[in-house]
Amino acid sequence: MSKIFVLTLMLLPCIFNTSFAQFSLNRSKGELVYGSPEEVGIDGKVLNHEIARIMTQAIDSMAFPGGQILLAKGGVIFYQGSFGFHTYDSLNRVEDTDLYDLASVTKVTASTLALMKLYEDGLFDIDQTFGYYFPKIAKGAKKDLTMREILAHQAGLRAWIPYWSESQRKNGKWRWNTVKTDSSKRYPDRLEGTNLFLHRKFRERKIYRMIRKSKVSDDKKYVYSGLFFYLVPELVERLSGEPFDQYLNNHFYQPMGAATLGFKPTDEFQLNRIVPTENDTFFRQTQLQGVVHDEGAAMMLGVSGNAGLFSNATDLAKVYQMLLNDGKYGNKQYLRPKTIEEFTKVQFPENDNRRGLGFDKPLLEYNARISSVARGATPGSFGHTGYTGTLVWADPDQDLLFVFLSNRVYPTRNNGKIYDLNVRPNIHNLIYELLRIGKGTYSLGTHW
Template identity: 30%
Template sequence: MLLLGVAMTIGVSVKGEISILTSIMIRQTEEMEMKRNEWNEIDGIMQQAVEKGVIPGGVVLVARNGMIAKVRAYGWAARYRDARKTPLTQAVQATTNTVYDVASLTKLFTATAVMRLVEQGRISLDDPVGRYLSDFTSEGKESITVRYLLSHTSGLPANLPLFQNSGLPEKRMRVAMGTKPVATPGTLYIYSDIGYMVLGELVHRVSGKYLDQFMQEKILLPLSMSSTGFRPPDTWKARIAPTEEQIVPSRGLVWGEVHDENAWALGGVAGHAGLFSTVGDLARFGQMFLNEGSLGGVRVLHPSSVREMFRLQTSTIPHVNRGLGWELHQPGYMGEHTDGKRAGHTGFTGTSIVLDREDGWMLILLTNRVHPTREGPAIAIVRKRLANAVEKTIQ
C-alpha cells in the first residue's frame, strides 16, 4: 500500500509494476498484501471497457485512509489520428503519469477557489453576485447569489455556444455574463456551465488574479500538484492524452488543448472546464478533502468550509443532491449502497472522482473516452461497475 505523502508521483510500467518516480512514503502490511488479489475485478472492468471500445484506455486509483490500494493504467492514451479511427503510426500506451483533460472536474477546483475567498472574508456565499460583478445585475440576475451558482440553482441556462461568437475571449465572457436566467433563482436545478464561467470571473475580479494564477498559488502549489494546470506547456505534450477530432469548431484532433469548445473559446482558462491533471495529482486533491481541508501539514481549506461544501444545499428541490461544487449521493457512479456520506463529480471526457467520507476511501477514473469521437458507447456503466467493485472490496 502506498501512503499519500507529501510529494506523490507514481507510475505504472507496461507490465503493471509500480515504480516510484519521486519521494513517497511507503507502508506495507501482510494483511494488505493478502488482499491485493481482491482488486482484480477492477482489471476486468477496465480491460473489457477497452476491448468494447468504450474507452481507448485510462487509469484507475483507489485509496483508503490515505493509502493507495490500487493504481493501474489500461489500454492506450493515444490511438487514432481522426474520427474515422485511422490508427496513429505509433500508438501511445496509457500510464499513471498520463495527463488527462479532466473536463468538469475543473468545477471542483473553481468551487475550492471561491471558498478560499469566502474564508478571507472577501466573498459571502449569500451575497448577490452583482455585489462583486457590476455587469451581472440585469436581466433578472439581481437575486442570484454565490451559493446559487455553486449549487447549480442560479436559474442560468446549462450552456451557450460561445465558440460561435467572434472576437476575443473577453468579449465571449461578456456574452456569458449577460445571459438571462431561464428559471427563478433558487427554485430549480440546472447544471450550468455558464454559472461556473461566472464563478471563474468572480475569482478573477475579487482576487485581482486570473483564475489559473489564483488556483496555482492557492491550491495546486500548496498540494504539490505539479502535473495539473490550464493550458499545459508543450513539454507536457508527450504525456497528454488527446481527445476528439472536432469538426465544429474546426480544430482537428484536439491534443494538448482543452476539449470543451467554450473553454477553448475563452482562451483555455474557465471556471467550468480546462484543467489537465494526472491521477496522482487528483488523489492529493481528493485526500485533502477527506482530511477536512489539509494534506501533508498544509491547510488549503478550513474544516468548516469542507463541511459546507459537502452539505446538501438543495433540500427544497426534490430529488436533487448538490453540495457546493460537489454532487452528493449518486448510486449511478458512487456505488449502489451510498449512505449519504459520498460526494463526487464526473467530467464529459470520461473522468470521475468519488469520495466516501464515512469509510475514508476514494475512487478516481481518468479516461479520454471522447478519443477520437464522442459518439462511442456510454461510459456510465463503467463508472458504476467500478464503484460497486470498490464498495464490495472495501466492505
C-alpha cells in the same frame, strides 16, 4: 496491464526515501502513500482480476482507448493502474504519469476550490447576490440570485451556451469582432489548435454578453448549469489580486506537489505525455491534444472555471485527499474543516436537489441506471464527473478515494459506451463490496 504498487514505489513527481520510516512519516503527515490492498482489508487478487476484467471489456468495446485508476483508503493508495493506449492506433501505452483533460472536474478542482479559500478568508460570501459580484452581467432576474443557489445549480440559469456556434452567422462565417484568420492588435490571441485568432475583448463582448442576455427560469429546480463558472476566473482575480491559474498554483497545487495539475499543459509538458481527446470535425478541425476539449473553455484561451484543467490521477488525488483530511495535506492546512463541510453538504434536499456547493453528491434516491457512483457511496461523499470520461469521488465516512481518468470522447463525443457499460460505477461498486466482505469470500463470478 494493471499494476499494484508496494511500499517501495516512489510517489511521483517527488522522490521519497523507500524506508519504512519514511513511509510512516509521510502517512502520519496525511500525505498519500503507497500500500497493498490487504493493508486496507481487500483481497488484492480479486481486486486485480475484477478491475482488469471491467477495463478490458470497456477497451475491447471501444468505450475509450485507455485510462487510469487510483484507489486510496485512509491515505493509502492500495491500487493504481493504467490501461490501454492513448488512441486506438495502439502506439502510446497509457502510463501513470500521463495527463488527461479533466473537463468539468475543473469546476470543483479549480473554481470551487478557489471560492472555498476566498470564502474562509472573508472575501467571498455564498449568500451574497449575483448582482453584487457582477453588476454589469447580472441584470433583471439574475440580479437577486444568490451564490448559494448558483453553486448548487438551483438558480434557474440556462444549462449552457454554445459560444462558438453563436459567434457564427447562418452561413458559417464569423460575426464581426469575434474571430479572424489573421492575427493583429485587435485579434492577438490564437485559439489553441487552430489558425484562428480571437478578438482581444471576445470574453467581455461575446461570452459575458451571452450570459447577460440568457434567460432565467422561474422554476427554481435543479438544472446543471456551467454559465457562472465562466465568470469565476475574473471574480477570483478581482477578489484576490492574483490571476485565477496563479492563485490555484500558489495556494494549492504547487504546495501539494501536484505538478501535473493545471491549465495549458503544453507550457510545461511534452505533447506525447498528454492523452488526446476528440477528433474535432466541426469547430477546430483537428485532433485535440494538449488543448482543452470544451469549446467554451477554448474560447477563454484554455483557462476557465468550467473546464481546462489537466492532470494525472496521482496529482488529482492529492487535492481530494486534502479534503478527506479535513483540509490538511502534509504540514499545511489548506482549508478549514467547517469550510469543507459547508461546501460538500446537500444544499436544497427539500427541492429534490442533491448538489452541494459546486460539488456533486450521490442521488437522493439511488438509481443504478443513471448514477455515476456506487450504491454504497455514503450521503457525505462528494466529487464530480467530467464530459471527457473522468471522475473523482471522495467518501469521508469510508475515508475512501476513487479517481478515474479516460478519454471516452476519442475519436468522437457521440460514443456513450462508458455509460452503457456502467464502467465507473461498476468499479466503484466493486470496491465497496470488497471492503464489506473483507478477504477471501468474494466470488469471481459476481458481476454488476
